[in-house]
Amino acid sequence: MTHQTGILPNEELTKFMKKTKESSKTRIFKVSIKNEQLVLDGHEQSDGKFDSDFTCLVKKMVLDQQPCYLLMRLDGKNSSKLYDWHLILWSPELSPVREKMLYASTKAALKKEFGSANITLDYFATCHDDLTLDSYSMFVERKRKEENGEHDLELLTSKEQDLKLVKKEEAELSSSTTKPTKTLPGVEFPLTTAAMTALQDLKDGVLSYLQLKIHSKEEVIDLVRRENHKEFDVSDLPSKVPTESPRYHLFLLPHNHEGLYYKSTVFVYSVVGSGCSVRERMLYSSCKNSLMMVLKDRVGISLDKKIESDDPSELTLDFLMDQLHPKQHENGDPKKSFEKPAGPSGKRGFRRLIKSGD
Numbered sequence: 001m002t003h004q005t006g007i008l009p010n011e012e013l014t015k016f017m018k019k020t021k022e023s024s025k026t027r028i029f030k031v032s033i034k035n036e037q038l039v040l041d042g043h044e045q046s047d048g049k050f051d052s053d054f055t056c057l058v059k060k061m062v063l064d065q066q067p068c069y070l071l072m073r074l075d076g077k078n079s080s081k082l083y084d085w086h087l088i089l090w091s092p093e094l095s096p097v098r099e100k101m102l103y104a105s106t107k108a109a110l111k112k113e114f115g116s117a118n119i120t121l122d123y124f125a126t127c128h129d130d131l132t133l134d135s136y137s138m139f140v141e142r143k144r145k146e147e148n149g150e151h152d153l154e155l156l157t158s159k160e161q162d163l164k165l166v167k168k169e170e171a172e173l174s175s176s177t178t179k180p181t182k183t184l185p186g187v188e189f190p191l192t193t194a195a196m197t198a199l200q201d202l203k204d205g206v207l208s209y210l211q212l213k214i215h216s217k218e219e220v221i222d223l224v225r226r227e228n229h230k231e232f233d234v235s236d237l238p239s240k241v242p243t244e245s246p247r248y249h250l251f252l253l254p255h256n257h258e259g260l261y262y263k264s265t266v267f268v269y270s271v272v273g274s275g276c277s278v279r280e281r282m283l284y285s286s287c288k289n290s291l292m293m294v295l296k297d298r299v300g301i302s303l304d305k306k307i308e309s310d311d312p313s314e315l316t317l318d319f320l321m322d323q324l325h326p327k328q329h330e331n332g333d334p335k336k337s338f339e340k341p342a343g344p345s346g347k348r349g350f351r352r353l354i355k356s357g358d
Contacts, residue, residue, distance in 0.1 A: 007106045007109060020073075021083065024046070026073060028072045033102060050072075050074060054072065065092055067089070067090055067091045067099050068090050069103070071085050071086070085114070086120065088122075091126055102278075102279060121143060189214060189221050189287055192220055195221055195222055200299060201226070208229040209225070210249075212248040214284060221287065238314075249267070250265070250267050250301075253265075257321070264304040265305075266304060266305045266307065268309055271310055304324060305324055
C-alpha cells in the first residue's frame with residue numbers, strides 16, 4: 001500500500017488558487033483537510049510589506065492543535081511575471097499523530113495543484129515560536145546560503161535536525177514510483193488490556209481467532225471479537241471482514257500438508273478500499289509494523305504468514321493453503337521452465353541437403 005493520500009483540492013479552492021496566483025491582493029490563505037478534500041479555510045489581503053504582514057497575519061490564521069497549510073505571497077514577481085509564494089506547514093506538537101501524518105503526506109499534492117514552480121520555499125512550524133518573523137527570517141537566510149553553496153559553522157539545533165528528517169521523509173513520499181516504495185514513520189498505539197489478554201490466550205491455544213480495531217479518538221488498539229476453536233471456522237473468515245473500516249485479524253489454522261501436521265498462526269490486515277476512508281487506511285498501515293513488534297517481542301507470537309487483503313472473498317481455505325505452502329515445480333523453481341518456441345506454421349519449403357566437410 002502506498003502513502004499518497006489521494007486528497008485533492010475541492011472546486012472552490014481550485015478556482016481560488018488559479019485566481020490568486022495572478023492577483024496582488026491576497027497576501028495569505030489557509031488550506032485545511034476536511035472530508036478528505038483540501039479546502040479554503042480563510043484568506044487575508046495585504047496591509048503593507050511582507051514582514052509586517054507576516055507578523056500580523058500568520059499567528060491569527062492558525063489553531064493551537066490543528067495542522068494546516070498557509071501559503072504566503074512574496075512582494076516580487078518571478079521571470080514568468082507571477083508572484084512567488086512560500087508554503088508553511090503548521091503541524092503543532094500537541095496535535096494528534098494521525099493528523100500530522102495526513103498533512104505531511106498530502107503536502108506534495110497541494111504543491112502540485114497550486115504549481116510547484118510558484119512555491120519557492122517550504123517552512124515547517126511546530127510551535128508558536130516558529131511562527132515569529134525572526135525564526136522565519138533565519139530559516140530563509142540559511143536556505144539562501146545553502147543554495148549559494150555557503151555553510152554555517154554552527155551546529156544544527158535539535159529542532160533543525162528534526163526538520164531535516166521530516167523533509168527527507170516527505171521527499172521519499174513524493175519520489176518516483178520507479179523507486180522502492182517508502183512508508184511513513186511507524187506509529188505505536190498501546191493495546192488495551194482486553195486486546196493483550198486475547199493475544200496471550202491465542203498464544204496459549206485458548207483462542208483460535210481474534211480481531212483488533214484502532215480507536216482513533218482514544219489512540220488505542222482494542223479487541224472487537226474473539227472466538228475459541230469451537231466457535232471459529234476458517235470458512236466463515238470472509239464474513240468476519242468489515243467493509244466500512246480496516247481491521248487486523250489473527251487466527252490459528254491447524255491443517256495437514258504432505259503427511260505433516262501444522263498449526264499455523266496467520267495475520268491478516270484487511271482494508272476494503274471502497275468502504276475505508278483515506279485517513280483510516282493510513283492509520284492502520286502505519287500502526288501495523290509496531291503491532292508486529294508487540295506480537296513478537298512482548299507476547300511471543302511467531303507469525304507463519306502475513307497477508308494484506310482488499311477482497312474478503314479471496315480469504316478461502318484454498319487461498320490460505322497456497323499462501324502457507326506455495327506450490328513448487330519439479331525442479332523446485334516456482335518460475336515457469338523455458339519452453340522451446342514453436343516453429344513456423346504452414347509449408348516449411350524444400351528439404352535442404354547439407355554437404356559435410358572432408
